[in-house]
Amino acid sequence: MSGELPQTTPPVPTDPLEQLLIERIRKGAIELPLLPQVASRILAMVYDPDAEAAKLAALIHQDQALAAHVIRIANSPAYMTRNPVVSLQHAVSMLGMNLMSELAFSASIKGSAFKVPGWDDEVKGLWHYSLASGAYAKEIARMRRFNVESAYLCGLLHGIGRPVVLQTLVALSKEQGTTLSKESLHQLLDGYYIQVGLLVADEWGLPPPVVESIGFHVDYHYAKTAKQECMTTCLAGRMAKHFLDPDTMDEATLREHAVFADLNLYPKDIDALLAHKDKVQAVVEAMPL
Amino acid sequence: MPTSAYDIVVVGSGPAGQKAAIQGAKAGKKVVLIEQEPGIGGNCVYRGTIPSKTLRETALQFERLKRSNEVFEGRLRLDLPMTVLLHRLDEVVKAHECYMAGQLTRNGVTYRHGRARLLSPHEVQLETVDGACQTLTADTIILATGSRPSSIPGIPVDHEHVLDSDSILSMIYLPRSLTILGGGVIACEYASTFALLGVEVTIIDRGKRPLPFMDQDIVDVFQRSIERQGGRFYSGQTVTEVAWDGVSSVVARLANGMAVKSEKMLVALGRQPNVEELNLEAAGLSLDDKGHIPVNDYGQTAVPHIFAAGDMLGRPPALASQAMEDGRRAVSHALGLPVGDSVIQVPIGIYTIPEIASIGLDEEQAAARYRGPIIGRAPFTEIAKGQITGACDGLLKLVADPSGERLLGVQIVGEHATELIHLGQMALQDGANIDRFIDTIFGFPTFAEAYRVAALDILGQRRKRQEQPKAA
Numbered sequence: 001m002s003g004e005l006p007q008t009t010p011p012v013p014t015d016p017l018e019q020l021l022i023e024r025i026r027k028g029a030i031e032l033p034l035l036p037q038v039a040s041r042i043l044a045m046v047y048d049p050d051a052e053a054a055k056l057a058a059l060i061h062q063d064q065a066l067a068a069h070v071i072r073i074a075n076s077p078a079y080m081t082r083n084p085v086v087s088l089q090h091a092v093s094m095l096g097m098n099l100m101s102e103l104a105f106s107a108s109i110k111g112s113a114f115k116v117p118g119w120d121d122e123v124k125g126l127w128h129y130s131l132a133s134g135a136y137a138k139e140i141a142r143m144r145r146f147n148v149e150s151a152y153l154c155g156l157l158h159g160i161g162r163p164v165v166l167q168t169l170v171a172l173s174k175e176q177g178t179t180l181s182k183e184s185l186h187q188l189l190d191g192y193y194i195q196v197g198l199l200v201a202d203e204w205g206l207p208p209p210v211v212e213s214i215g216f217h218v219d220y221h222y223a224k225t226a227k228q229e230c231m232t233t234c235l236a237g238r239m240a241k242h243f244l245d246p247d248t249m250d251e252a253t254l255r256e257h258a259v260f261a262d263l264n265l266y267p268k269d270i271d272a273l274l275a276h277k278d279k280v281q282a283v284v285e286a287m288p289l
Numbered sequence: 290m291p292t293s294a295y296d297i298v299v300v301g302s303g304p305a306g307q308k309a310a311i312q313g314a315k316a317g318k319k320v321v322l323i324e325q326e327p328g329i330g331g332n333c334v335y336r337g338t339i340p341s342k343t344l345r346e347t348a349l350q351f352e353r354l355k356r357s358n359e360v361f362e363g364r365l366r367l368d369l370p371m372t373v374l375l376h377r378l379d380e381v382v383k384a385h386e387c388y389m390a391g392q393l394t395r396n397g398v399t400y401r402h403g404r405a406r407l408l409s410p411h412e413v414q415l416e417t418v419d420g421a422c423q424t425l426t427a428d429t430i431i432l433a434t435g436s437r438p439s440s441i442p443g444i445p446v447d448h449e450h451v452l453d454s455d456s457i458l459s460m461i462y463l464p465r466s467l468t469i470l471g472g473g474v475i476a477c478e479y480a481s482t483f484a485l486l487g488v489e490v491t492i493i494d495r496g497k498r499p500l501p502f503m504d505q506d507i508v509d510v511f512q513r514s515i516e517r518q519g520g521r522f523y524s525g526q527t528v529t530e531v532a533w534d535g536v537s538s539v540v541a542r543l544a545n546g547m548a549v550k551s552e553k554m555l556v557a558l559g560r561q562p563n564v565e566e567l568n569l570e571a572a573g574l575s576l577d578d579k580g581h582i583p584v585n586d587y588g589q590t591a592v593p594h595i596f597a598a599g600d601m602l603g604r605p606p607a608l609a610s611q612a613m614e615d616g617r618r619a620v621s622h623a624l625g626l627p628v629g630d631s632v633i634q635v636p637i638g639i640y641t642i643p644e645i646a647s648i649g650l651d652e653e654q655a656a657a658r659y660r661g662p663i664i665g666r667a668p669f670t671e672i673a674k675g676q677i678t679g680a681c682d683g684l685l686k687l688v689a690d691p692s693g694e695r696l697l698g699v700q701i702v703g704e705h706a707t708e709l710i711h712l713g714q715m716a717l718q719d720g721a722n723i724d725r726f727i728d729t730i731f732g733f734p735t736f737a738e739a740y741r742v743a744a745l746d747i748l749g750q751r752r753k754r755q756e757q758p759k760a761a
Contacts, residue, residue: 141448145336145456148449261418264327266404 017180018188020172021165025195030168032203076286116167120289122185125244126162128284132240133158133233135283139276140232140239144263154213154229155236157206161197161214162189168196194218220259235259239273243280295321297620298413298427300405300567303331304609305599306433307389309616313429314396316624321399321425323415329389329400331435333609334382336455341478342640343378344458348485349642356679371460374486407572410592429594429623432567432582433616436560436600436607444470444531444556450539451531451554454479463488464552468541470528471557472499474606474639477511479555481642484518491549493523493541500639502605504651504700506666506684511641511702514682523549531556562601579603587622588615596623611635636714638707643682646710649698649717655688663693663754665723665747669703672742673734680704685739687713687723693751694722705736712737723747 024030060070116123137155141148169188173180197214200206206214209226213233216223220230238257241249251274260270296318299310307329310322328335393400403417413425438453440446448456454475467483469476472494484490492499492515499522500508512522527544531554538550562581569575569582573592577583581603588596596619599612614635621628639645655662669675669683683703690697699713716725726744731737 141459145448145459147459147461148447150461264325264418266325266416266418267420 015184015188017169017172017176017178017184018191020176021168021188021192024168024172025192025199028199030164030196030199031171032164032200033167073286077282116163116170119166119170122166123163124289126159126166127289128244129162129237129240130156130159131284131287132243132280133236135280136239136243136273136276137232137236139273139279140235140263143265143269143273144228144232146228146232150207150209150229151232151236153207153210154217154226154233155240157197157201157210158213158217158233158237159193159197160200161193161195164196164200165189165192220262231259231263235263235265240280243277292424292426293321295319295399295425295427297321297429297431297623298323298405298425299431299433299616300413301331301433301435301563301599301601302326302329302389302400303333303433303435303599303612305435305612305616306331306431307393307616308613309431309433309596309598309620310398311392311396312617312620313431313624314398316620316626318624319399320397321401321427322393323401323403323405323413323425325402325404327402328382328386329393330382330385332437332455333435333612334385334389336458338609339382339385340375340378340458341454341475341482343381344375345478345482345640345642347374347377348482352485370462371458374463375458404566406566406568407574408568410572410595429596429620430572431588431616431619431623432590432595432597432601433599433612434563434567434601436562436603438556439559439561441556441558444528444558446556450533451556453556457555460553465489466491466538466551467553467555468493468539468549468551469555469557470494470531470541471559472496472501472524473557473559474500476555476557477641478639479557480520481511481515481518484515484520485642489551490515490518490520491523491551492520493526493528493543493549495525495527497525499524500645503637503639503645503647504686505653506686507645507647507651507700507702510682510684511643511645514643517682523547560600560603560607562603564601586618587628588619589622594623596620606637606639608635608637610638634714634718636707636710638710640707643680643703644706645702646706647698647700648710648714649696650688651698651700652686652688655690655697659691659697661691662697663689663691663747663750665689665743665745665750667739667742667746669736669739672736672739674736674738675703677734678704683736683739685709685743687726687740687743687747689723689747691754693747693754694724696721696723701739703736703739709736709739712740723751 134152134156137151138148141151166185166189169180169185194215198211201211201214209229212223212226213229216230217233217237220227220234223230238249238254238259242251242254255270265273297310297313297320299306299313299320299322302322302324306322310320313320324331326335333339390400401415403415406414406416408414408424411426411428413427413430415423415425438455445451446453448459452460457479463483463486466489468491469480470493472492476492476494477499480490480492498505498508499512516522523543528541529544530542532540538552539554541549541554543549564576564580564582572595574582574590574595582590582597582601584590584597584602588598588602590597598615598619600607602615604611618628634648636646636648650658652662652664665687667685670681675681675683680703683706684701685703686700687696688698688700689695696716699710699717701709723744726740727748729741731741
């Protein structure tokens with residue numbers, strides 16, 4: 001990690017579950033999801049200047065479930081292909097390599113990180129948040145002329161710690177025989193997802209801009225090498241929250257944040273970003289859990 | 290809405306706006322400079338001149354290293370991320386920002402970050418990034434909002450695969466291949482930089498040759514140089530469609546049926562002025578058929594106290610130096626200060642590899658005005674410095690009147706052309722004749738010697754003409 005956040009003394013947790021969670025994080029005893037081999041290789045391709053479309057198609061072919069999933073997504077209204085996509089090769093040829101990488105990667109991590117039996121609604125919410133963040137990050141990057149492919153990955157993965165914290169808390173509450181309330185769950189998710197996200201990033205060997213976005217999307221002023229990505233991710237996350245739950249994050253609250261000014265986005269620019277709602281909706285609907 | 294009164298409101302902090310603001314402040318006026326981006330300098334600093342020249346410098350260093358590799362038997366990684374290639378950009382931009390801000394502060398110019406909009410002939414609304422608005426009044430208004438890449442119907446710039454000059458440097462990696470649409474300054478500068486970095490470059494343009502406003506011989510040298518780097522020119526071609534081939538390439542389909550594939554595409558088909566946000570009608574201004582604000586030689590619009598300067602005027606080639614001069618002239622004229630005639634003496638400098646520069650008349654222009662101008666040539670193969678540095682891709686042309694005595698213009702292609710041109714500029718401005726270059730002792734070995742070589746070429750031709758028996 002490149003930046004250093006100012007040191008503060010954390011409050012002593014009173015919740016035993018939180019104490020256990022901190023203990024696990026400290027000992028590195030969190031059970032991290034494995035990055036599926038396919039996703040790992042796709043990720044390498046996204047950042048590999050020598051990657052080829054044929055290699056990507058062959059890679060996705062290795063996982064039949066993933067291949068079928070990608071074809072189904074490719075046929076969804078979000079990607080508006082002119083003719084029905086009938087094969088993986090066809091999907092690659094219709095959508096292009098970068099988009100296919102995104103679809104395949106998203107579909108691939110979904111199965112490994114976003115699975116917590118009995119908490120389907122929460123997991124679905126986290127998944128939708130990730131997708132919407134990725135979609136908004138692309139639009140922000142397009143508007144500010146930052147790199148679009150990198151922005152998507154940062155948006156998609158900046159909250160990767162949340163489902164892992166959720167899995168851990170569910171397991172811990174089972175062990176302790178306690179009930180996990182939704183209120184305390186959300187507090188703990190908010191409190192620890194960045195720390196755990198960084199553990200996942202390390203485990204998965206994510207690219208530096210993505211790692212920095214996980215660590216600094218909230219305190220982007222401390223980012224050193226990928227400040228643009230961090231600001232883009234911060235805003236994308238907020239826009240995703242507004243898109244998914246406008247009651248919790250209404251438009252006035254969304255517009256209040258300093259990140260708009262830091263990205264030099266004027267009220268008219270914000271209007272233009274909010275107008276992408278349908279595009280984001282289509283992306284979210286295209287990839288259900 | 291609070292109001293503030295100024296003598297001069299300048300909209301846009303690019304080269305034109307900066308120089309206009311400083312000129313006004315130096316004349317003792319109360320000046321405010323408005324910029325919509327957070328930093329001073331406009332596109333020139335953040336997306337144009339400074340970043341592209343920084344990449345160009347890296348490309349040149351790479352080239353030198355590649356040559357040294359033969360000596361050191363090292364291996365260069367050529368798949369480096371763009372961030373590595375632009376590693377010095379941040380410090381260059383910061384230094385530039387710092388000295389520009391210092392200049393404005395020293396001269397007492399007020400700087401405001403926000404978007405400007407005309408409310409009436411003397412009122413400008415300033416909207417800050419948080420949406421707050423304020424009205425500024427001014428006796429003189431200078432519009433210097435610059436330009437942006439033109440949107441071309443049928444060419445979908447998505448800033449991901451099909452890029453423009455604002456987004457080309459956001460790529461993570463150098464592409465293996467790049468198609469460039471256009472044959473102007475931006476197209477040629479990026480073409481030569483990327484070609485030197487090992488990218489397979491293809492330039493497609495409607496014109497018969499790139500840089501049509503430049504001397505043919507000069508452009509020929511440049512074109513040959515790019516072709517030696519592996520670049521290809523498809524001149525006189527019209528693009529009918531741009532699309533994904535569906536796998537990993539952008540495909541440009543040409544009217545002749547040919548398809549050109551590449552990993553990325555740069556669309557550099559001209560620029561359009563940034564005028565939409567200005568609300569020109571409120572001040573009584575309108576655009577001409579080409580979408581530009583009509584102005585006179587001083588940048589004065591139809592509303593006498595409102596001036597336009599720089600790239601927004603849409604005069605190719607869009608040069609920072611020309612924009613600076615526009616800004617200075619506009620304010621000088623507005624304040625009744627002497628303007629001078631330096632506008633005709635702004636050198637053209639194009640940062641291709643090799644560089645191209647021009648001042649005064651070229652061969653074609655001279656031939657149209659004079660019967661039989663004499664042209665002196667100095668190929669860099671005949672200049673010791675060219676041989677020593679391995680920069681033999683070069684040519685300096687002196688254009689003289691038919692007597693071979695009066696200097697009319699200088700055109701140069703080659704290393705340091707944009708620096709060398711100033712010698713010609715000074716000579717032109719001082720009315721120096723060709724013999725001046727012959728009588729001057731130049732350092733040896735220098736590229737400047739080319740002036741003397743070209744002048745001697747003219748001297749030889751002049752003598753031949755004088756020796757020819759006059760027609761009875």
